């Protein structure tokens with residue numbers, strides 16, 4: 001039986017790979033590296049693996065969505081001739097259900113790590129180089145050319161392989177809580193740090209919610225001004241909530257709280273939700289949430305915000321653009337130049353910053369230049385196409401590097417980097433077709449380029465957009481819901497594709513259950529299938545996924561169930 005423990009005898013202190021952070025990036029790299037025979041240490045502050053995704057992200061939010069969708073299903077049962085009404089919500093039981101989903105998912109990961117012999121350390125890690133790097137070994141920027149030669153860290157001859165360990169990882173144990181400190185008989189032991197060495201280190205340290213800057217400073221989180229972690233910790237649904245932001249987290253919470261009967265107002269800096277997405281998807285989603293009762297106030301920013309114990313939150317808004325009026329007027333007082341809103345809580349969801357502020361990360365000089373946006377205090381780690389930083393043997397993956405912050409992207413990167421370290425010619429994760437999903441009602445799935453984005457890339461010409469309304473789909477019609485699919489196709493200047501065969505470069509969907517067939521869209525876009533080839537797929541009838549088949553037939557000039 002392999003150990004999933006914190007036992008630290010000398011033989012267990014030298015590793016082929018040490019991984020900092022046990023979220024999706026870190027634990028997937030650990031599982032794959034161990035499977036390939038490497039000796040792996042995985043370190044996280046949290047004794048339970050899973051990171052943001054399992055403890056504060058994907059899993060609890062989707063469990064909560066499962067619960068609120070059930071509320072919504074009951075409320076819409078009348079449509080099917082079923083009389084049902086909700087008599088009571090047991091918030092304690094709902095929270096137990098969510099906590100159980102989180103605990104069981106984390107336990108599942110723990111079991112896998114133990115099975116593969118990954119050694120897990122609980123504590124806060126910092127990394128230093130064992131030897132000063134010479135000018136020749138570290139480059140100012142990550143070297144793309146290094147990608148051709150995997151470092152081959154097989155531990156077959158582990159004593160030889162480990163004798164030239166490059167990195168020291170210091171692990172500080174978690175600080176005891178006040179009650180633990182009071183009851184502990186040997187408090188000094190809890191403060192002992194551990195050191196391990198490794199030939200390779202993977203940083204998978206994740207990200208954290210960006211605070212809102214008002215009047216020049218960041219606002220501190222409290223019981224009324226929440227980020228997504230605070231919102232998940234609420235013990236019952238609030239009466240009213242203001243959501244600042246219009247991205248993925250803002251949209252998912254607006255949708256689920258609205259389904260739970262919360263009075264939701266969204267404050268949007270630009271116009272509409274997911275404003276960098278395909279414009280039709282954004283329009284349909286915005287319209288649907290408004291139809292369901294979410295108030296969306298466009299072109300506004302918060303200029304003043306007050307909170308207090310039991311006072312809720314009160315904020316003053318100002319126009320970000322003078323030309324366009326808000327689509328929906330706020331409930332509270334309003335003047336020409338500013339307006340005031342009040343609610344029980346406010347959720348700030350304006351993006352997540354890489355978790356790179358620690359001084360040891362700064363000392364390694366591996367982060368990008370800070371963007372000119374003065375409200376960004378941490379920068380992503382720079383890596384080459386194999387996720388290696390400018391320091392050979394030091395890698396970074398997941399939310400702490402630039403790109404979409406998604407668990408499935410972190411999984412793919414974790415597998416890729418582990419294979420590269422093990423000496424396998426690995427494929428970096430295919431970034432351009434990674435599906436981005438919003439689990440709102442309706443769901444959104446975004447794959448590849450929008451028409452606007454493609455028009456800025458010179459290799460594409462004859463760019464076309466085909467729009468298929470999901471109301472023409474039988475299953476969507478049965479639900480009484482709506483949706484839309486946009487297929488973006490173009491011809492391309494390259495040696496592989498002929499001019500007569502336009503290829504599919506983007507698929508953008510909003511509608512019920514679209515997340516479930518996003519990977520079909522990813523396959524089509526990722527493999528640059530021609531529109532004609534893609535339209536040959538046979539989708540089962542009657543399914544929601546059939547809508548994608550119909551959209552592709554239409555893009556190929558052969559529409560079936562539409563004119």
Ligand SMILES: Cc1cc2nc3c(=O)[nH]c(=O)nc-3n(C[C@H](O)[C@H](O)[C@H](O)COP(=O)(O)OP(=O)(O)OC[C@H]3O[C@@H](n4cnc5c(N)ncnc54)[C@H](O)[C@@H]3O)c2cc1C
Nearest residue numbers: 021023024025045051052053057125206398399405406407
């Ligand atoms: C509310 C919410 C909902 C989300 N829903 C989805 C979703 O449905 N689908 C999806 O694909 N993505 C979702 N995400 C994004 C997803 O959670 C992240 O993209 C993913 O967790 C990133 O994985 P990671 O391994 O890079 O980092 P993380 O999961 O953040 O893990 C980093 C880990 O590193 C540890 N750590 C950091 N520094 C140290 C240190 N010095 N020493 C020891 N440990 C350290 C942290 O404790 C943490 O456990 C959601 C995010 C949020 C906030």
Ligand SMILES: NC(=O)c1ccc[n+]([C@@H]2O[C@H](COP(=O)([O-])OP(=O)(O)OC[C@H]3O[C@@H](n4cnc5c(N)ncnc54)[C@H](O)[C@@H]3O)[C@@H](O)[C@H]2O)c1
Nearest residue numbers: 245246247248249250269349350351352405406437438439
């Ligand atoms: N379903 C999923 O896959 C899922 C779910 C939740 C979170 N996530 C990930 O978590 C990350 C963070 O999510 P998020 O929703 O916080 O970020 P986001 O990047 O999706 O959206 C941020 C939004 O905030 C707006 N914004 C930025 N600064 C602002 C300001 N000062 N005032 C008002 N609005 C401002 C932006 O215009 C943007 O619309 C995302 O990158 C996402 O990939 C994924």
